[in-house]
Amino acid sequence: xxxxxxxxxxxxxxxxxxxxxxxxxxxxxxxxxxxxxxxxxxxxxxxxxxxxxxxxxxxxxxxxxxxxxxxxxxxxxxxxxxxxxxxxxxxxxxxxxxxxxxxxxxxxxxxxxxxxxxxxxxxxxxxxxxxxxxxxxxxxxxxxxxxxxxxxxxxxxxxxxxxxxxxxxxxxxxxxxxxxxxxxxxxxxxxxxxxxxxxxxxxx
Amino acid sequence: xxxxxxxxxxxxxxxxxxxxxxxxxxxxxxxxxxxxxxxxxxxxxxxxxxxxxxxxxxxxxxxxxxxxxxxxxxxxxxxxxxxxxxxxxxxxxxxxxxxxxxxxxxxxxxxxxxxxxxxxxxxxxxxxxxxxxxxxxxxxxxxxxxxxxxxxxxxxxxxxxxxxxxxxxxxxxxxxxxxxxxxxxxxxxxxxxxxxxxxxxxxxxxxxxxxxxxxxxx
Numbered sequence: 001x002x003x004x005x006x007x008x009x010x011x012x013x014x015x016x017x018x019x020x021x022x023x024x025x026x027x028x029x030x031x032x033x034x035x036x037x038x039x040x041x042x043x044x045x046x047x048x049x050x051x052x053x054x055x056x057x058x059x060x061x062x063x064x065x066x067x068x069x070x071x072x073x074x075x076x077x078x079x080x081x082x083x084x085x086x087x088x089x090x091x092x093x094x095x096x097x098x099x100x101x102x103x104x105x106x107x108x109x110x111x112x113x114x115x116x117x118x119x120x121x122x123x124x125x126x127x128x129x130x131x132x133x134x135x136x137x138x139x140x141x142x143x144x145x146x147x148x149x150x151x152x153x154x155x156x157x158x159x160x161x162x163x164x165x166x167x168x169x170x171x172x173x174x175x176x177x178x179x180x181x182x183x184x185x186x187x188x189x190x191x192x193x194x195x196x197x198x199x200x201x202x203x204x
Numbered sequence: 205x206x207x208x209x210x211x212x213x214x215x216x217x218x219x220x221x222x223x224x225x226x227x228x229x230x231x232x233x234x235x236x237x238x239x240x241x242x243x244x245x246x247x248x249x250x251x252x253x254x255x256x257x258x259x260x261x262x263x264x265x266x267x268x269x270x271x272x273x274x275x276x277x278x279x280x281x282x283x284x285x286x287x288x289x290x291x292x293x294x295x296x297x298x299x300x301x302x303x304x305x306x307x308x309x310x311x312x313x314x315x316x317x318x319x320x321x322x323x324x325x326x327x328x329x330x331x332x333x334x335x336x337x338x339x340x341x342x343x344x345x346x347x348x349x350x351x352x353x354x355x356x357x358x359x360x361x362x363x364x365x366x367x368x369x370x371x372x373x374x375x376x377x378x379x380x381x382x383x384x385x386x387x388x389x390x391x392x393x394x395x396x397x398x399x400x401x402x403x404x405x406x407x408x409x410x411x412x413x414x415x416x417x418x419x420x421x422x
Contacts, residue, residue, distance in 0.1 A: 060421070121250055185287070
C-alpha cells in the first residue's frame with residue numbers, strides 16, 4: 001500500500017513532463033518560425049537631403065546649408081551603423097564672402113569633409129510603417145577633430161524600402177579647435193545647431 | 205527565442221508542483237532560470253571604427269592641400285589686421301570730421317579765426333589717410349584661396365562703399381590744393397566755397413566709411 005501512492009505520483013509527474021515536453025516542443029517550433037520572421041536581413045541604405053548649421057552672433061543669425069551630403073546606413077543583426085559626410089565647401093549661407101571665411105576657419109584645405117558616424121546597437125527596423133526614435137552613439141569629425149555626441153534621430157518609415165530621417169543636435173566649435181570667427185571684434189557663439197532632413201532608400 | 209524560453213521555464217516550474225505528492229527524498233535539483241533580452245545581441249559594440257564609404261587612407265591623405273592651408277593662414281592674418289585697421293580708420297576719420305567742423309566754425313562761423321583746431325585737424329586727416337591706405341593694402345594683397353560664388357553680397361557692398369570713400373579722400377586732396385591756391389590768391393569767396401565743399405565731401409567720406417564697416421552687420 002505504501003508503494004502505490006509513490007508510483008502514482010511518479011506516473012503523474014512523468015505524464016506532466018511528457019505533456020510539457022510536447023508543449024515546449026510545439027513552442028520551440030513556433031518560436032523558431034517567429035525568430036526566422038524577426039531575423040533582420042542585412043541591408044544597406046543610402047540617403048540624400050539637406051543638412052544645415054545655425055551659427056549665432058550678437059548681431060547675426062546665420063543659416064548655412066548643403067544639399068550634397070552622402071549618407072550610408074547598414075542595418076543588420078548587430079543593429080544600425082550610419083555614416084554621413086559632406087564637403088565643407090558645399091555649405092552655402094547666402095554670402096560667398098562669409099562662406100569663404102568659414103572655410104578658412106575650419107581649415108578646409110586640410111580637412112575638406114565633415115563626417116558623422118553613429119551606431120545604434122540592437123536596433124531593429126519596425127515591421128510596419130511608422131515613426132521611431134533612434135538614439136545614436138555618434139561622433140562628429142570637423143577640422144580633423146573627432147568629438148563624441150549623442151544624437152537622437154527620428155526615422156519615419158514610409159515603407160520597408162523608404163524612410164525619412166530628421167535630426168537636430170548642438171555642436172561646439174571650440175570642441176573641434178575651431179577659432180571662432182569674429183565680426184566687429186565680437187566672436188560668434190561657440191554653440192551651433194546642426195539639423196537635417198534626409199530621404200533614405202534601401203539599396204537593392 | 206523569448207516564447208521558447210518562457211514555455212520551458214513554465215514547464216520546469218510546474219513539473220514539481222504537478223508531482224507534489226512525491227516524497228521529500230525525491231527532491232528535484234533546484235532550478236536556475238536566466239532570462240536573456242534579445243534586443244541587444246551579444247558581441248555588439250559601439251565602435252566607430254568603420255567606413256561605410258570604403259575610403260582608403262591614401263584617398264583621405266590626397267584630399268588635403270597644405271599649400272592651400274598656408275594661403276588660408278596668410279589671408280586670415282591679413283584680414284584680421286584689416287579689420288582692426290579698418291575700425292581704427294573709421295575712428296580717425298570721425299575725429300577728423302569733428303575737428304574739421306570745429307575748425308570750420310572757428311574760421312568761417314564767427315569763431316574768431318584762432319586756428320586752434322587747424323593742426324589737430326591736419327594731423328588727424330593725415331593719420332586717417334595713412335590708416336586707410338594700410339587697410340586697403342592688406343585687403344588688396346590678401347591671397348584668395350577659395351573661389352567665391354558670384355553675386356551681390358556683403359563684401360560687394362563693402363567694396364562699393366570703400367571705393368566711394370577712396371574717391372572722397374582723393375577729392376579732399378584735390379580740394380586741398382585748390383583751397384591753398386585760393387588762399388594764396390587772397391580769394392576769400394572761393395576759399396569759403398571750397399571749405400564748404402571740403403566739409404560736405406568730408407562728411408560723405410566718413411559716411412561711406414561707416415557704411416563700409418556697418419554692412420558686415422547685415
